[in-house]
Amino acid sequence: MRELAKIFIAVGTQSVGGGASTLFLLRRLLVEQRQLISERAFNEAWALCQLSPGIHLVALAGLLGQRIAGWRGVLVAVSGMMVPAAIITALMTAAYGVIADHPLAEAALAGMAPATGGMTIGLAIVLVRGAKRHGPRAIVDVALVAVAFGILLFTTVSSIMVIVGAAALGALFLGRERPTSPEGATD
Amino acid sequence: MDPLSFFLVLLKDSALGLGGLGSLPMLRQDLVATGLATDAQLVQALAIGRLSTGPSGLWIVSLGYQMAGPAGAAMALVASSLPPLVILPATAVARRWLLSVPFAGLVRGAALATAGLLSATGVSLVVPPGDVPSWWQVLVGILAAALTYQGRLHPAAVIIGGALLGLLLAA
Numbered sequence: 001m002r003e004l005a006k007i008f009i010a011v012g013t014q015s016v017g018g019g020a021s022t023l024f025l026l027r028r029l030l031v032e033q034r035q036l037i038s039e040r041a042f043n044e045a046w047a048l049c050q051l052s053p054g055i056h057l058v059a060l061a062g063l064l065g066q067r068i069a070g071w072r073g074v075l076v077a078v079s080g081m082m083v084p085a086a087i088i089t090a091l092m093t094a095a096y097g098v099i100a101d102h103p104l105a106e107a108a109l110a111g112m113a114p115a116t117g118g119m120t121i122g123l124a125i126v127l128v129r130g131a132k133r134h135g136p137r138a139i140v141d142v143a144l145v146a147v148a149f150g151i152l153l154f155t156t157v158s159s160i161m162v163i164v165g166a167a168a169l170g171a172l173f174l175g176r177e178r179p180t181s182p183e184g185a186t187d
Numbered sequence: 188m189d190p191l192s193f194f195l196v197l198l199k200d201s202a203l204g205l206g207g208l209g210s211l212p213m214l215r216q217d218l219v220a221t222g223l224a225t226d227a228q229l230v231q232a233l234a235i236g237r238l239s240t241g242p243s244g245l246w247i248v249s250l251g252y253q254m255a256g257p258a259g260a261a262m263a264l265v266a267s268s269l270p271p272l273v274i275l276p277a278t279a280v281a282r283r284w285l286l287s288v289p290f291a292g293l294v295r296g297a298a299l300a301t302a303g304l305l306s307a308t309g310v311s312l313v314v315p316p317g318d319v320p321s322w323w324q325v326l327v328g329i330l331a332a333a334l335t336y337q338g339r340l341h342p343a344a345v346i347i348g349g350a351l352l353g354l355l356l357a358a
Contacts, residue, residue, distance in 0.1 A: 014240065113227075114327040
């Protein structure tokens with residue numbers, strides 16, 4: 001159990017930027033170096049975590065922890081990965097708060113705002129690439145993306161209603177192929 | 188907003204989003220549109236989430252800290268950690284259903300809608316409503332989208348690049 005905790009704390013504190021870098025480190029430590037889980041079991045957990053709500057890497061940590069050490073493993077894996085990383089995030093936020101009102105920090109923010117906006121758009125496109133079906137059915141999928149885009153930009157309809165409505169539509173009409181999500185878009 | 192209501196908003200939006208950024212459009216509607224938080228706080232949280240360690244979905248912890256200090260960060264941590272764990276009992280009792288065609292469609296529908304909502308949120312961060320961004324800010328947005336889609340440059344480098352350009356051109 002101590003070894004499992006060390007691995008997930010290392011993942012939480014050494015992978016920067018989330019997504020692919022966190023996944024890479026998890027795979028390297030658990031599968032290649034310590035061999036606590038097989039490649040096949042890791043891949044199966046990765047596929048299953050795509051079906052979870054919220055942060056997929058938390059679901060992955062939970063599934064891997066459970067597979068390796070049962071329910072105690074879930075607690076150790078998730079808290080090991082999340083708590084130290086959350087403390088680092090909170091400390092960084094506090095540090096930024098000290099300088100946030102400085103003119104230079106405001107200038108940096110003027111560049112970070114479009115960068116984060118652009119990254120959000122880029123991630124959304126990656127998400128569409130992974131979730132859309134192939135062939136002519138892709139047109140329906142892209143149309144659904146466009147409708148959700150238009151609703152948020154041009155109406156006051158709740159985002160939650162959009163998600164719930166699209167999920168219901170999906171259950172009825174969009175289930176012909178298994179969805180896949182690229183690693184970088186699903187952290 | 189009282190702490191319990193704040194926690195429930197974070198929990199609800201985390202539970203209904205797919206992926207680390209999935210809750211962004213909903214949190215923006217619930218917190219920024221209602222005047223409880225600002226877009227600047229949201230941008231700072233997203234940037235710190237990318238520069239910090241661990242899953243980038245921890246940007247919500249940064250937002251929680253900005254809104255309610257360490258207690259807000261702790262609430263955000265719990266609210267973002269609990270919903271994904273639904274997969275554990277779900278795989279134990281309904282693995283076959285999770286692998287069914289209707290469930291695949293449900294996840295696809297939610298993922299596509301999330302992508303549309305994220306795109307719209309991204310656009311409104313690059314071009315804030317009622318505001319006219321500079322040419323270089325639009326260029327930064329386009330470049331950041333292209334680099335993120337391509338996936339070759341580390342996300343932290345994109346954020347740092349944007350900040351440096353801001354220092355050069357807006358200071």
